[in-house]
Amino acid sequence: MTDRKKDHIELAFRSQIEKSFVDDRFYYEPFINTHLQKELKPFSFLGKEIRTPIWVSSMTGGTKLAGKINANLARACAEFGMGMGLGSCRLLLEDDTYLEDFDVRHVLGSDLPLYANLGICQLEELIKNNELSKISNLVSKLQADGIIIHVNPMQEWLQPEGDLIVRPPIESIKDLLKYADYPVIVKEVGQGFGPNSLNQLLQLPLQAIEFGAFGGTNFAKIEMMRNPDKLIQLYEPLAKIGHTADQMLEWTNAIVESNKHIKCKELIISGGIHSFIDGYYLTEKSKLPAIYGQASELLKYAQDSYSDLQKYLQTQIEGLKIANTYLKLK
Template sequence: MDKDRKLEHIQLAFDSKTGISEQDPRFIYEPLLAAHPDGKTPDFPFLGKRMKAPVWVSSMTGGTGVAKTINRNIAGACREFGLGMGLGSCRKILFDKTHWEDFDVRDEIGPDAPLWANLGVAQVEQLLYEKKEQAIVDLVGELRADGLIVHVNPFQEYFQPEGDLISQPPLETIQELLAKINVPLIVKEVGQGMGRESLKQLLQLPLAAIEFGAYGGTNFSRLELMRDDPRNREIFEPFAFVGQTARQMVNDINSLLDETKPVCGQLIISGGLKTYLDGYYLVSLSRLPAVYGMASSVLKHATGDYETLKTYIENQLKAYRLAQTYLRLNPDYER
């Protein structure tokens, strides 16, 4: 058996060569300074709850036929591994409880993990205009959620064939909502991120956190254009390729901290993160307390049986802890 293993190593040695061009320059590998991680990691405070790993399952599903299975699987995994969860758009259940069970997952996620409801800024603007902001308070309360995510998506709404036009700057809607209801808020984009001035304004608001929804991952503006008339798609598609990446946004916020003291002090770094190393790099780079978001990759594993999702997340967290143990940020890497 040992002979077979050595022969296997000889063959694999030829197949496992790496080139200089494949090196990840963001990290310095320090192999001598720690034992293997034992899987025991201390929990930490985030959004008023305790988390065991800096992973947030970002909002995706919003009332599809399989949303109940997906949301329950994700909620169960968040409970088991100590992660945070943002529901998909809850617009469908604001005034109609037909699909309520698709979103009502507090029992599955448990009392200790963060669980946040979600509405678009266009819906929030309309509710405020109609003086129906109590519906938001009721939604969050009846879901037993910890607060509300407001997703800001002017491009998506504009390109969506059945989208709602936004009548005032989203910043004004968010400020008005903060003044009228006593519900913790997170503000996020939906795939194109936010520029420095928008981030500066949000940092000055009493938000629970900012979620990036940065450029480079699922792009809901492009998604809606793909559903639109081909003539409109040809005209507007260039807009789908503008935005800020998660790294650009971390850099912007880090530099803004030298100019002003933020009121909002927590981040969910999401959008365009391909692996746990991207998450580890950006969380380590951030000067504000941060977790990183996973959305489409989790969604892909959450549509079937729970064990499939459990195995995927378990392996992701093992890899993240290995990175924490042996990798340091490279100070010479061009950020």
Template structure:
């Protein structure tokens, strides 16, 4: 008896060369692909029936000051003033321009007194004119400029680098633990209010540096006309802990517990949500950057979606890991994050 002829469906391709290998993969990998129900991500409802696969570039645009971002992803402030910083910052700026993101530079303090490392920070020619890029100074440095009557140096810095505004990082624990750190002589909120009064047209972002902020500090910032509040929560890169690594054994023993103080990004977003519902508070801050412990697009998507303020999310160490030498690695990382955001938006509904 002869073998029966294979069934041919109308319009079917007669030969699928990938089928045997694909099916073999499925057999071999099935046992390694079990998911423990205890590890399910309970932040989302997965709704597979309600959307087609999203088109590349389908994220809604985001208004950010004078610019429009194409994805809700912010390159958090990292570095400057070293030879490695030139490669890192220029790779990051290239990705920011290519994908339509936003970027904060590392501390620009050195440029106030010496232009030797100017090229490290001069990233506008790489990123292009269509994306937001912000300078960065510490609260202690801003207060020093106030005390010296030199606040005019800030607009000069912004103009020299063709930036869109300034980030002020508030870091009392880092400064205290840093061997060569500054000492705050004025409460940072007073410094920030004075800066706004003296330079009211300067777009301003205020952030911590890896500890986060409690509700009283958040309330004080929400009342100010900031472009954004950046959580810089505890859970990601913590600059207080970084400084302890630079200290001696006694300092690490005495102050080590301080690095565990602070607030997570999720806690801070929920605190801010509650504060925005407080009828006694006039919210003048326009946007939120959720950063600190944001490990990838699922964290970023969830936290920005549950936020009541218009929100984007920031990352530092993940970008740094891919930006140190190879732009191709950084390009692939950013592309995967944005594609993940598109998929999440199509199929995952955050549980609030």
């Protein structure tokens, strides 16, 4: 105790926080709960029971490093009761050379959500060629619960080897929903959806919408960094365009409150969520059942030893427990 009190004295001045840094999104209520009431409660999401409201947002696949990353992430999902979206599975549409990098169901287990992932350009091409059965085969061989379609027109436009989007993505999504006997999630890849796009998506019988909001990994900027052409750098202002998760949630909540007949019933709130406190705030604020997704934050820890990823998630979950116990949204 003497050592602890000495630490408190020595650190007291260093711990002073300026008022401008106070997180003003919450009421802190220290009188309402005890430490014994802090456990997270399991709940149903994407048709399965999860224990932790964190989603592993789609990242990467097709290299030896990606195989290790996916295995570590799937192992973490199994340990902590989370769901997982795979990186783009485009390579698996034609052959199974890289199947091992994506094949994580045996690690994850059968009781947690696992979704394959394709881009809107691949979907458009499959529709054009009457090959939607390839998506069914993909879902089947990965033992996935469904498919995520990522919509990324800005990235494709700026990518040197980018694909051309010929149809409005909403039309391709509607065609897929007419065919699919598996759940479908639609996401953006780092710049989010504006209110009109969100409104159209919420009217469709999607399993969920994943925000992929502005503030996290910016794939438009990544493509400009990959491209040595100096003229491409003149498009940099476009990389600064997008919508934050908070903005998108405001619009979504307004749509939900004004239209009780929306068909999409769940959200994965991702993009610029760097810690449990952002995730807690946004999921609590949502009018729809919601969890929050992370990609780059998890990627940092999943590349090395599993214990690094494990420790990171343990701290995030403990933070969520504290938030659930003592914080109330303003």
